[in-house]
Amino acid sequence: VGPDVIDIRKLYAQTGKFTYDPGFLSTASCNSTITYIDGDKGELLYRGYPIEQLAQNCNYLETCYLLLKGELPNQKERDDFTKLVTNHTMVNEQMQFFLRGFRRDAHPMAIMTGLVGALSAFYHDSTDIHNAEHREISAIRLIAKMPTLVAMAYKYTIGQPYIYPKNDLTYAGNFMRMMFATPCEEYTPNEVLVRAMDRIFILHADHEQNASTSTVRLCGSSGTNPFAAIAAGVACLWGPAHGGANEAALNMLEDVHRMGGVEKIGEFVRQVKDKSSGIKLMGFGHRVYKNYDPRAKLMRETCHEVLDTLGLHDDPIFKLAMSLEKIALEDEYFVARKLYPNVDFYSGIVQRAIGIPVSLFTAVFALARTVGWIAQLNEMIADPEYKIGRPRQLYTGATARTLKPIEQRG
Numbered sequence: 032v033g034p035d036v037i038d039i040r041k042l043y044a045q046t047g048k049f050t051y052d053p054g055f056l057s058t059a060s061c062n063s064t065i066t067y068i069d070g071d072k073g074e075l076l077y078r079g080y081p082i083e084q085l086a087q088n089c090n091y092l093e094t095c096y097l098l099l100k101g102e103l104p105n106q107k108e109r110d111d112f113t114k115l116v117t118n119h120t121m122v123n124e125q126m127q128f129f130l131r132g133f134r135r136d137a138h139p140m141a142i143m144t145g146l147v148g149a150l151s152a153f154y155h156d157s158t159d160i161h162n163a164e165h166r167e168i169s170a171i172r173l174i175a176k177m178p179t180l181v182a183m184a185y186k187y188t189i190g191q192p193y194i195y196p197k198n199d200l201t202y203a204g205n206f207m208r209m210m211f212a213t214p215c216e217e218y219t220p221n222e223v224l225v226r227a228m229d230r231i232f233i234l235h236a237d238h239e240q241n242a243s244t245s246t247v248r249l250c251g252s253s254g255t256n257p258f259a260a261i262a263a264g265v266a267c268l269w270g271p272a273h274g275g276a277n278e279a280a281l282n283m284l285e286d287v288h289r290m291g292g293v294e295k296i297g298e299f300v301r302q303v304k305d306k307s308s309g310i311k312l313m314g315f316g317h318r319v320y321k322n323y324d325p326r327a328k329l330m331r332e333t334c335h336e337v338l339d340t341l342g343l344h345d346d347p348i349f350k351l352a353m354s355l356e357k358i359a360l361e362d363e364y365f366v367a368r369k370l371y372p373n374v375d376f377y378s379g380i381v382q383r384a385i386g387i388p389v390s391l392f393t394a395v396f397a398l399a400r401t402v403g404w405i406a407q408l409n410e411m412i413a414d415p416e417y418k419i420g421r422p423r424q425l426y427t428g429a430t431a432r433t434l435k436p437i438e439q440r441g
């Protein structure tokens with residue numbers, strides 16, 4: 032509670048009055064020491080470290096360690112943590128049979144909500160959210176198994192055999208191999224693309240109390256098991272206003288490309304500005320950032336690196352994205368509303384260049400965000416002030432009335 036923050040609980044205790052804040056525009060739901068965002072400056076810190084420094088100098092597992100434990104690991108801690116995660120990358124063989132229950136054309140996020148929730152049926156020794164050891168081992172299991180599950184979901188939907196994890200590869204390299212190798216040929220991931228994948232993971236690792244993180248906290252606040260809480264986060268992330276925006280942004284760019292590309296941007300932007308069209312510029316706007324999302328800047332940089340490496344600098348979708356960004360940033364509508372590109376605007380282009388299918392983009396986001404969800408969940412459970420999340424409502428329905436027998440109802 033600081034100079035700009037009112038602790039409404041005292042007012043409630045004294046008067047019974049509560050606040051009305053749909054969408055939680057002005058409500059802090061918790062104290063947190065994990066991630067800091069200054070939306071006006073466009074600044075993002077994990078445990079105090081600027082995202083730019085982490086993206087430049089650390090790998091994803093170091094970032095996971097930082098988010099979970101509060102400090103960056105030293106060499107030994109990093110090695111031990113990497114080994115621990117690597118030892119848990121396999122999933123129970125029974126998972127394959129569970130997967131087979133899905134239609135092959137199921138959306139990967141539908142599969143992921145099921146698979147992640149199902150982990151609680153496989154690991155009974157780590158389902159007590161109030162037990163620190165259970166939380167610790169479930170955290171490692173989730174971080175380690177998410178890439179395996181995402182890759183399995185992908186291989187299942189395209190009808191290819193699963194590729195088992197290979198533990199001498201990096202976290203991102205292993206994921207790419209499980210995605211793109213086949214039993215017929217060895218696959219050596221390109222180093223620049225592995226680094227880009229790793230950077231996507233770092234940039235998506237946490238983002239304080241967004242919709243999916245709040246969902247995880249709320250779900251966990253009832254005392255459910257960690258796997259169930261993370262599955263709830265996956266489900267929430269799927270929506271196009273949140274993690275699903277990377278898929279929606281790329282689909283939008285492809286639509287504009289089909290309409291005629293760069294020359295049609297003006298027409299498309301006019302449609303966006305006409306509220307009756309219901310069209311939004313996907314990958315633009317953010318509840319907290321009223322300046323350029325720092326993750327979007329890093330993602331745009333990565334986009335250049337990846338497209339250069341692959342010899343795709345003339346990629347029409349990337350060119351379209353750059354032109355669209357330029358036009359939107361100079362347009363009065365976007366300027367007045369402080370709408371800037373968010374992380375999803377460029378991440379789809381990078382993922383597509385790496386070879387990730389569009390329908391899998393949000394599952395990759397879920398993979399990366401898992402550590403943030405876990406860190407937030409652990410922080411909540413360790414907070415002595417934590418209570419089950421239970422928002423109030425303003426009831427606007429009928430007043431008490433008497434029930435009529437069915438023959439007398441109009």
Ligand code: ACO
Binds near residue numbers: 312373
């Ligand atoms: N395109 C066009 N107009 C927009 C956009 C957009 N992408 N985003 C916001 N606006 C407009 C709104 O219509 C509103 O206009 P008004 O003042 O005339 O009514 C104004 O800007 C404010 O927008 P809100 O919807 O009130 O902002 P809110 O904080 O509720 O929403 C959100 C933020 C959901 C991210 C929104 O900007 C959006 O839908 N963006 C597109 C989806 C997207 O990219 N989501 C990813 C977010 S980042 C992440 O989850 C990883």
